[in-house]
Amino acid sequence: MTKCDTHIYDALIIGAGLVGLTTALALSHKGLKTALIDRADPVKALAPDFDGRASALSASSVTLLSNLGLLPDIQAQLQPMNHIVVADGKVGAVSPLTLDFDRNSLETSNVGTLQNGVSGYMVENKYLRMALYDAVFASTDIDFWAPNTVKTLKRDEKGVSVTLETGTHLTGAVLIAADGRTSYTRRNAGIEVETKSYSQSALTVTLSHSRNHQNTAYEIFYPSGPFALLPLKGRCSSLVWSDKPATLRAALSLPRAALIEEIARRTNGLIGEIDLKTEPLLYPLSLQIAHSYTASRLALVGDAAHVIHPIAGQGLNMGLRDVGALVDILSEAKSAGLDIGGASLEAYGVWRNFDTRSLAGATDILNSMFSNRLAPLVHARRIGLTAIQGSSVLKSFFMREAAGQSGVRPSLMRASL
Numbered sequence: 001m002t003k004c005d006t007h008i009y010d011a012l013i014i015g016a017g018l019v020g021l022t023t024a025l026a027l028s029h030k031g032l033k034t035a036l037i038d039r040a041d042p043v044k045a046l047a048p049d050f051d052g053r054a055s056a057l058s059a060s061s062v063t064l065l066s067n068l069g070l071l072p073d074i075q076a077q078l079q080p081m082n083h084i085v086v087a088d089g090k091v092g093a094v095s096p097l098t099l100d101f102d103r104n105s106l107e108t109s110n111v112g113t114l115q116n117g118v119s120g121y122m123v124e125n126k127y128l129r130m131a132l133y134d135a136v137f138a139s140t141d142i143d144f145w146a147p148n149t150v151k152t153l154k155r156d157e158k159g160v161s162v163t164l165e166t167g168t169h170l171t172g173a174v175l176i177a178a179d180g181r182t183s184y185t186r187r188n189a190g191i192e193v194e195t196k197s198y199s200q201s202a203l204t205v206t207l208s209h210s211r212n213h214q215n216t217a218y219e220i221f222y223p224s225g226p227f228a229l230l231p232l233k234g235r236c237s238s239l240v241w242s243d244k245p246a247t248l249r250a251a252l253s254l255p256r257a258a259l260i261e262e263i264a265r266r267t268n269g270l271i272g273e274i275d276l277k278t279e280p281l282l283y284p285l286s287l288q289i290a291h292s293y294t295a296s297r298l299a300l301v302g303d304a305a306h307v308i309h310p311i312a313g314q315g316l317n318m319g320l321r322d323v324g325a326l327v328d329i330l331s332e333a334k335s336a337g338l339d340i341g342g343a344s345l346e347a348y349g350v351w352r353n354f355d356t357r358s359l360a361g362a363t364d365i366l367n368s369m370f371s372n373r374l375a376p377l378v379h380a381r382r383i384g385l386t387a388i389q390g391s392s393v394l395k396s397f398f399m400r401e402a403a404g405q406s407g408v409r410p411s412l413m414r415a416s417l
């Protein structure tokens with residue numbers, strides 16, 4: 001390959017995180033050729049300190065992954081979540097006022113389900129990334145340009161073109177920004193974001209523990225932030241501890257035994273004796289929504305378009321919905337013989353804007369309401385928990401939202417194709 005090589009594609013995707021990888025794969029299933037560009041080295045992206053998180057996947061997200069043929073690779077790592085226990089807590093004691101989203105106690109007709117009556121699954125991100133890499137490398141419709149970065153980027157009425165730092169030239173009809181919360185591609189297009197800082201970070205680590213988690217996720221609301229224990233395969237759970245950045249930095253600087261003790265004080269014995277299975281990592285938390293999800297020949301997906309609080313475990317699920325919606329729109333344009341970077345892109349922005357804003361608003365309210373010591377809010381959340389606990393209709397509503405089955409679902413998120 002010489003420096004002047006030009007490679008022609010339908011779509012150019014900048015960013016090969018979980019959302020960018022899935023976008024490339026989904027487009028290849030519709031016969032569209034893509035170039036996937038990422039600055040990270042794929043080998044390093046599988047190292048334990050690259051992304052220590054696990055994701056709660058809604059039933060709809062699992063359907064999408066299944067329709068892309070990924071289920072055989074990740075099935076053994078999918079941990080069903082049958083119960084979600086929500087509790088109001090203070091360190092050393094969890095309030096007896098708990099909300100138990102017991103999947104089995106609800107009317108099945110009201111609740112979106114996938115296999116065996118399960119509403120959602122947990123999976124460690126590294127397994128999902130591994131399965132996506134394997135599928136992307138096996139596809140003849142995807143060229144993976146990584147590690148590499150974009151030197152120049154041009155969008156005009158004829159198409160989009162990118163010159164990589166290695167000198168290679170890529171062209172396509174549409175550019176997809178999947179390059180995360182600080183998206184270079186979004187900034188290059190001059191798209192502004194609305195942001196709200198939570199003054200919180202999240203400490204994530206995989207815990208091993210002595211007691212069986214019984215397929216249960218625990219969400220304990222401490223005044224300084226939610227503390228979630230999410231079930232993984234075996235006697236393991238993923239911890240997402242949201243708190244003031246200074247508190248979490250101090251916790252991280254503790255010797256291992258002292259950190260385990262700090263975490264154990266907050267788990268209140270729910271999962272028995274605990275140990276750390278991975279290196280703890282810190283993530284900053286904020287709310288961030290792009291003013292527009294599209295511009296001329298450009299579509300934003302995943303964290304490049306929206307970042308929300310992990311309190312409801314919905315960020316990746318929203319990103320996968322973006323993928324489903326965008327792929328429906330691009331493949332329909334292609335089948336109709338239209339320019340895939342043309343006017344139909346606007347429909348993608350309209351489709352995703354409403355869905356994203358309502359979920360982002362709900363998670364923002366949840367976090368403000370629960371990360372608070374103010375007496376009226378403490379009272380309000382207790383009333384709220386009691387009301388939801390007593391109503392199977394309200395519980396079904398929350399379970400359906402968590403299962404990703406509200407609103408218009410993209411075709412890849414409907415029953416197996």
Ligand SMILES: Cc1cc2nc3c(=O)[nH]c(=O)nc-3n(C[C@H](O)[C@H](O)[C@H](O)COP(=O)(O)OP(=O)(O)OC[C@H]3O[C@@H](n4cnc5c(N)ncnc54)[C@H](O)[C@@H]3O)c2cc1C
Pocket residue numbers: 014015016017018019020037038039040053054055056057148149150178179180181183184185202204240283284301302303304310312313314315316317318319
């Ligand atoms: C603590 C925590 C827990 C979470 N838990 C859940 C959960 O349970 N369920 C859920 O649905 N969501 C969850 N989320 C949200 C979810 O992790 C994110 O929404 C999701 O990972 C975003 O993926 P992405 O591919 O859009 O972005 P990213 O993962 O940020 O990927 C962006 C990619 O772009 C590349 N890149 C960046 N800039 C450039 C550039 N200039 N050139 C080339 N490449 C570039 C990066 O190398 C990276 O590979 C959680 C988030 C946090 C912080």
